[in-house]
Amino acid sequence: MEKTEKREIRTIGEFWEFFKSELKPKGNPWTPFNLISGTVMVLGFIFIIYRFLTGLSPTTNLSQMYPWGIWKGAVVNSGVAFAGGGYTLAFIVYILGLERYRPMLRETVLFAFLAYVFYAGALTVELGRWHVFYNPFIGNKYGVSSVLFIVAWHFMLYIVTLALEFSPAAAEWVGMKRARKILGAAALGAVVFGVMLSIHHQAGLGAMFTMAKGKLHPLWYSEFMPILYFISSIYAGPSVMIVVSSITQRLYAHRVDEEYRKAHPQIVLGLGRMCIGVIFAYLFLQLILVHHEHDLQYINTAMGLWWLVEVGALGLIPMFLFIHGVQHKNLSTINMAAVLALIGVLLNRLNNVFIAYNWYLPLSLKYRPTWMEVIILFTIIFIDVWVFRWIINRMHVLSKPPEWARAMEKH
Numbered sequence: 001m002e003k004t005e006k007r008e009i010r011t012i013g014e015f016w017e018f019f020k021s022e023l024k025p026k027g028n029p030w031t032p033f034n035l036i037s038g039t040v041m042v043l044g045f046i047f048i049i050y051r052f053l054t055g056l057s058p059t060t061n062l063s064q065m066y067p068w069g070i071w072k073g074a075v076v077n078s079g080v081a082f083a084g085g086g087y088t089l090a091f092i093v094y095i096l097g098l099e100r101y102r103p104m105l106r107e108t109v110l111f112a113f114l115a116y117v118f119y120a121g122a123l124t125v126e127l128g129r130w131h132v133f134y135n136p137f138i139g140n141k142y143g144v145s146s147v148l149f150i151v152a153w154h155f156m157l158y159i160v161t162l163a164l165e166f167s168p169a170a171a172e173w174v175g176m177k178r179a180r181k182i183l184g185a186a187a188l189g190a191v192v193f194g195v196m197l198s199i200h201h202q203a204g205l206g207a208m209f210t211m212a213k214g215k216l217h218p219l220w221y222s223e224f225m226p227i228l229y230f231i232s233s234i235y236a237g238p239s240v241m242i243v244v245s246s247i248t249q250r251l252y253a254h255r256v257d258e259e260y261r262k263a264h265p266q267i268v269l270g271l272g273r274m275c276i277g278v279i280f281a282y283l284f285l286q287l288i289l290v291h292h293e294h295d296l297q298y299i300n301t302a303m304g305l306w307w308l309v310e311v312g313a314l315g316l317i318p319m320f321l322f323i324h325g326v327q328h329k330n331l332s333t334i335n336m337a338a339v340l341a342l343i344g345v346l347l348n349r350l351n352n353v354f355i356a357y358n359w360y361l362p363l364s365l366k367y368r369p370t371w372m373e374v375i376i377l378f379t380i381i382f383i384d385v386w387v388f389r390w391i392i393n394r395m396h397v398l399s400k401p402p403e404w405a406r407a408m409e410k411h
Contacts, residue, residue, distance in 0.1 A: 168180055203230045255398045
């Protein structure tokens with residue numbers, strides 16, 4: 001039995017002593033992954049400080065023609081879709097009442113919460129005048145009717161909502177029984193609010209690109225981009241969790257309880273079935289839009305072939321792999337399909353940000369990230385992984401809550 005189940009932490013001093021004891025590494029800290037990622041993070045912290053002190057120009061290739069770079073493209077714009085599992089699984093469990101998916105819920109909410117927190121960090125790093133980051137929240141210079149104002153508020157509120165959804169696990173970790181009872185009751189309301197926020201937030205990111213008409217290639221531009229962003233997030237989030245949960249089931253088998261271990265294959269199969277339907281809807285809408293907006297004339301061009309790679313190869317192939325994997329109950333095939341689906345979503349977001357953006361410019365004027373931008377990108381990703389791993393090793397994320405917490409839920 002864990003020490004958090006033996007007594008309740010009541011004072012700040014007790015919490016501080018407990019927290020210091022939890023900072024000790026669990027396992028060998030000198031693994032190849034830790035050494036490589038640790039070195040990258042040290043360099044990344046140096047470059048982030050350098051960026052804040054000297055501005056964007058010395059560290060990035062951003063310009064007036066390319067105001068969004070790899071940090072927003074690969075972390076914020078893509079990562080928000082990848083974090084879509086948080087609201088998708090919460091909707092499935094709490095709204096639809098499909099309890100068989102509950103064992104994966106905490107892991108999914110944790111992933112989404114950390115993703116949004118570190119995406120906010122990436123966003124701050126790429127803001128030109130980062131010290132006035134609060135302007136979008138108050139509508140200063142943008143106005144309260146701006147899409148940026150809406151996205152900023154949705155972003156912040158959803159981080160708070162995810163924190164509230166995950167807070168019962170944190171309360172269990174420190175043994176705060178009275179707080180756990182209150183937070184457990186509040187989490188359900190947070191789920192409903194979070195689902196509504198996510199729908200608007202995912203669509204809001206797509207809405208921002210509707211203002212880039214003329215700059216975005218016709219095959220990617222559409223007034224229906226908000227809907228496309230929302231639909232793609234519905235299968236991107238579960239695809240991420242198929243891959244992440246499969247990894248945690250192996251690497252953290254000692255933290256996984258028997259119920260989750262037995263339920264995991266059926267959960268993956270269920271998420272695979274859902275991805276099939278959603279990918280089909282996404283591809284069907286894409287084809288309708290291309291035909292309706294008379295964009296078929298571009299298919300024979302270089303950008304048209306690139307669009308076929310994104311929508312065809314990285315949409316059709318994952319869908320058929322999902323179908324094959326579900327029919328034959330092959331989890332390896334489903335994981336492969338999930339990886340390809342995520343590559344397709346990532347490619348779509350990168351295309352919207354700087355590949356299909358200003359598509360008419362010569363190659364010499366195209367945006368290319370500097371090596372410092374790439375190091376900072378991996379720094380943000382590695383910090384996210386380290387924190388996720390630290391929490392997994394200490395809290396009831398892959399296992400049932402302790403007995404006293406389960407007793408509270410029954411009353």
